[in-house]
Amino acid sequence: MSDVLTSxxxxxxxxxxxxxxxxxxxxxxxxxxxVTDNGDVVQVLSDVNLDIARGELIxxxxxxxxxxxxxxRLVSGLDQPQRGTVTFKGRPVDGPNPERGYVFQQGSLFxxxxxxxxxxxxxxAQGVYRQRKDEVDEYLAxxxxxxxxxxxxxxxSGGMAQRVAIARALIDHPEVLLLDEPMGALDSFTRADLQDxxxxxxxxxxxxxxxxxxxxxxxxxxxxRVVIMSPRPGRIKKIVPIDLxxxxxxxxxxxxxRKALLTDLHFTVHxxx
Amino acid sequence: MSSVTVDLAxxxxxxxxxxxxxxxxxxxxxxxxxxRNTAANTVASASDAHSPARSTVALRFLPYPLVVAFTAAxxxxxxxxxxxxxxxxxxxxxxxxxxxxxxxxxxxxQGLLVIxxxxxxxxxxxxxxxxxxxxxxxxxxxxxxxxxxxxxxxDIAGTKIQSLPQPFFPGPAQVxxxxxxxxxxxALNTFYSLRLFAAGFIVGVILGVVTGVLIGWFSxxxxxxxxxxxxxxxxxxVAWMPFALTLMPTPFIAAVxxxxxxxxxxxxxxxxxxxxxxxxxxxxxxxTLGASTPYILFHVAIPHAMPSIFTGIxxxxxxxxxxxxxxxxxxxxxGLGYYIDQAKVWSAYNEILAAIVVMAVLxxxxxxxxxxxxxxxxxxxKGLVK
Numbered sequence: 001m002s003d004v005l006t007s008x009x010x011x012x013x014x015x016x017x018x019x020x021x022x023x024x025x026x027x028x029x030x031x032x033x034x035v036t037d038n039g040d041v042v043q044v045l046s047d048v049n050l051d052i053a054r055g056e057l058i059x060x061x062x063x064x065x066x067x068x069x070x071x072x073r074l075v076s077g078l079d080q081p082q083r084g085t086v087t088f089k090g091r092p093v094d095g096p097n098p099e100r101g102y103v104f105q106q107g108s109l110f111x112x113x114x115x116x117x118x119x120x121x122x123x124x125a126q127g128v129y130r131q132r133k134d135e136v137d138e139y140l141a142x143x144x145x146x147x148x149x150x151x152x153x154x155x156x157s158g159g160m161a162q163r164v165a166i167a168r169a170l171i172d173h174p175e176v177l178l179l180d181e182p183m184g185a186l187d188s189f190t191r192a193d194l195q196d197x198x199x200x201x202x203x204x205x206x207x208x209x210x211x212x213x214x215x216x217x218x219x220x221x222x223x224x225r226v227v228i229m230s231p232r233p234g235r236i237k238k239i240v241p242i243d244l245x246x247x248x249x250x251x252x253x254x255x256x257x258r259k260a261l262l263t264d265l266h267f268t269v270h271x272x273x
Numbered sequence: 274m275s276s277v278t279v280d281l282a283x284x285x286x287x288x289x290x291x292x293x294x295x296x297x298x299x300x301x302x303x304x305x306x307x308x309r310n311t312a313a314n315t316v317a318s319a320s321d322a323h324s325p326a327r328s329t330v331a332l333r334f335l336p337y338p339l340v341v342a343f344t345a346a347x348x349x350x351x352x353x354x355x356x357x358x359x360x361x362x363x364x365x366x367x368x369x370x371x372x373x374x375x376x377x378x379x380x381x382x383q384g385l386l387v388i389x390x391x392x393x394x395x396x397x398x399x400x401x402x403x404x405x406x407x408x409x410x411x412x413x414x415x416x417x418x419x420x421x422x423x424x425x426x427x428d429i430a431g432t433k434i435q436s437l438p439q440p441f442f443p444g445p446a447q448v449x450x451x452x453x454x455x456x457x458x459x460a461l462n463t464f465y466s467l468r469l470f471a472a473g474f475i476v477g478v479i480l481g482v483v484t485g486v487l488i489g490w491f492s493x494x495x496x497x498x499x500x501x502x503x504x505x506x507x508x509x510x511v512a513w514m515p516f517a518l519t520l521m522p523t524p525f526i527a528a529v530x531x532x533x534x535x536x537x538x539x540x541x542x543x544x545x546x547x548x549x550x551x552x553x554x555x556x557x558x559x560x561t562l563g564a565s566t567p568y569i570l571f572h573v574a575i576p577h578a579m580p581s582i583f584t585g586i587x588x589x590x591x592x593x594x595x596x597x598x599x600x601x602x603x604x605x606x607x608g609l610g611y612y613i614d615q616a617k618v619w620s621a622y623n624e625i626l627a628a629i630v631v632m633a634v635l636x637x638x639x640x641x642x643x644x645x646x647x648x649x650x651x652x653x654x655k656g657l658v659k
Contacts, residue, residue, distance in 0.1 A: 098563035122562035
């Protein structure tokens with residue numbers, strides 16, 4: 001896998017250059033409660049603060065129930081916080097927008113549309129399909145799905161379906177891609193392939209990505225920074241900058257990061273109570 | 274936006290790098306062909322659940338030409354039975370007119386058997402070159418042969434010796450007789466039924482889809498209309514007939530009204546259910562892709578509800594046949610139900626059976642038509658096991 005050179009050193013340098021710049025996404029003092037069916041109030045996120053610079057690839061990791069998906073939904077605008085603000089390019093997020101692409105865990109393709117029609121959905125919904133028709137095939141090629149245009153979602157594998165979902169989000173030219181455990185339901189080979197594809201796309205488009213995952217290796221492999229969250233109420237436990245010379249899953253650096261993260265997560269799960 | 278400009282030239286490099294690991298990226302087409310074939314096979318074996326190969330044990334080793342001959346043989350036997358068995362019971366065969374042919378029931382029956390035998394021979398020969406069709410033809414041969422024997426038995430018991438109680442069980446020749454003696458009248462009544470059915474069913478389905486979408490999508494419509502739908506929907510439409518006949522300007526409109534309400538309920542109910550069961554994730558995905566609420570309704574919720582809508586249409590269809598015939602029997606100046614009602618007065622059970630034959634054919638064709646539309650609209654479900 002070391003053939004994918006994403007030169008994280010350069011990336012770090014890039015974000016240093018932009019240190020003075022306003023963050024692309026700014027999450028400040030977020031509180032989010034949910035009321036359960038029995039009327040209990042569950043605090044899902046408590047005082048979450050996070051700034052994300054343009055071009056960063058942030059991994060958010062934590063045990064289930066720590067509110068990482070909720071945090072991602074707040075950034076996309078699919079959900080609203082009770083207190084605190086999420087700003088995108090300096091403006092508060094008040095609803096979903098194609099400039100913040102979202103990739104769901106699985107099963108988000110429209111089963112009655114072909115692969116091609118799924119990718120074209122955003123263009124059609126925004127009424128720009130006629131002008132930008134050709135991009136559909138470009139993006140399908142980009143995620144390696146040329147030849148599958150006319151298949152329906154139930155005819156393709158889970159990994160391919162996620163690639164369709166990614167192409168569908170990318171065609172809207174998002175400035176940030178929000179990934180909600182997009183590889184959670186895939187086998188490890190497909191997962192490794194998709195991770196590299198994501199890195200390629202990230203490099204190619206100099207895109208900002210926020211990835212929610214429960215896989216420590218994935219978080220380290222992809223992220224420039226790993227945000228560790230603790231549950232009940234969900235808050236940010238720690239932010240670990242990742243500085244790997246190569247993205248090599250068996251290198252000493254990688255193993256060291258893994259050990260450190262696992263220690264933190266272990267503490268998060270058991271020591272937090 | 275400049276940071277995400279599409280650069281195709283750049284994409285070539287990662288593609289090439291990936292090619293070592295991901296074969297599907299390099300050669301997707303053959304893989305897809307295989308997959309699609311698999312899907313097609315699944316469809317074929319699913320639709321022919323009683324698959325030819327498995328079930329035709331008796332005829333598996335018969336050469337195909339003999340299978341064709343065997344299929345036709347049943348009808349030939351029926352024909353021979355009709356010609357050779359002496360007429361014992363005193364039956365009078367009335368002469369009638371079929372287009373330019375002056376025939377009686379007996380001759381028409383013989384003609385029908387000849388036609389059936391010839392048609393099956395023609396189909397058998399046409400299917401000979403297509404393995405799947407030939408297998409299907411082979412599979413059905415036994416049943417068709419048996420159908421011929423059944424006709425022969427019916428002919429002997431119903432016409433030749435009349436061992437069945439009369440006039441309730443006329444033979445095939447007598448059932449064909451009304452088509453010869455009063456073919457125009459049957460056609461007129463069939464047309465009346467068809468017109469009534471089309472008007473009521475189509476309006477009912479359209480109204481049903483519209484109300485279903487409103488109920489399923491708008492919580493206010495759900496609050497006010499759904500309880501009404503739930504209560505009035507369970508009442509058989511024909512119960513309203515006295516009101517309909519009194520309040521509507523013509524009996525035809527009254528029957529249309531009954532057909533509308535009987536098809537409206539199941540369609541509205543199932544459309545609403547389909548709309549409401551739209552997965553939240555699909556709606557959210559559409560919103561992140563920039564779809565407006567009306568766009569989501571028409572391009573996500575309604576397509577998602579389509580399978581459910583067609584289930585409702587299927588139910589409405591069966592209910593409409595029922596409502597159609599009952600309302601025609603109880604107060605229409607025409608139609609197949611009216612025809613049966615009139616025949617009943619004269620104890621002309623052969624005419625009743627003739628009308629029943631017309632219904633069997635007509636309603637099967639209508640159901641087939643709906644099935645075709647359904648298959649076309651829901652083609653994405655092909656091969657999807659639910």
